[in-house]
Amino acid sequence: MSQSDCLFCRIVAGEIPSEKVYEDDLVTAFKDINPAAPVHVLVVPKKHITSLAHVEEEDRALLGHVVLTLSRIAASQGLDGRGYRLVVNTGDEGGQTVGHIHFHLLGGRRMGWPPG
Numbered sequence: 060m061s062q063s064d065c066l067f068c069r070i071v072a073g074e075i076p077s078e079k080v081y082e083d084d085l086v087t088a089f090k091d092i093n094p095a096a097p098v099h100v101l102v103v104p105k106k107h108i109t110s111l112a113h114v115e116e117e118d119r120a121l122l123g124h125v126v127l128t129l130s131r132i133a134a135s136q137g138l139d140g141r142g143y144r145l146v147v148n149t150g151d152e153g154g155q156t157v158g159h160i161h162f163h164l165l166g167g168r169r170m171g172w173p174p175g
């Protein structure tokens with residue numbers, strides 16, 4: 060499943076360093092290298108899925124696990140009582156720049172709306 064030319068597959072494999080905040084069998088979470096908020100964590104399934112538009116029925120349990128994990132990571136980052144935002148940029152106009160599905164967990168400041 061892992062792709063040698065995929066940045067996040069390489070981070071998952073430990074071939075590229077990252078500041079990991081959580082890891083289990085299915086998911087890795089690490090700090091965004093260019094944070095857009097005081098807390099900016101990327102939660103990444105270890106399985107290479109190109110984007111939300113490429114999710115398949117077989118990924119149902121995996122994505123459920125990602126969502127549960129996200130809320131636990133938010134709590135571990137001190138955000139549970141404050142609030143936070145999840146962002147999944149998808150495709151070109153969605154602003155996706157890395158072709159491995161990832162969930163941005165943003166918090167530690169008040170978020171504006173609409174996003175840019």
Ligand code: AMP
Nearest residue numbers: 077090091092093094148154155156157
């Ligand atoms: P997106 O634009 O939604 O595809 O998000 C990609 C995110 O990956 C951006 O917020 C980048 O700052 C982040 N990023 C790129 N390279 C790295 C890296 N080596 N380690 C951690 N985060 C990265």
Ligand code: ZN
Nearest residue numbers: 065068107159
């Ligand atoms: Zn990948």
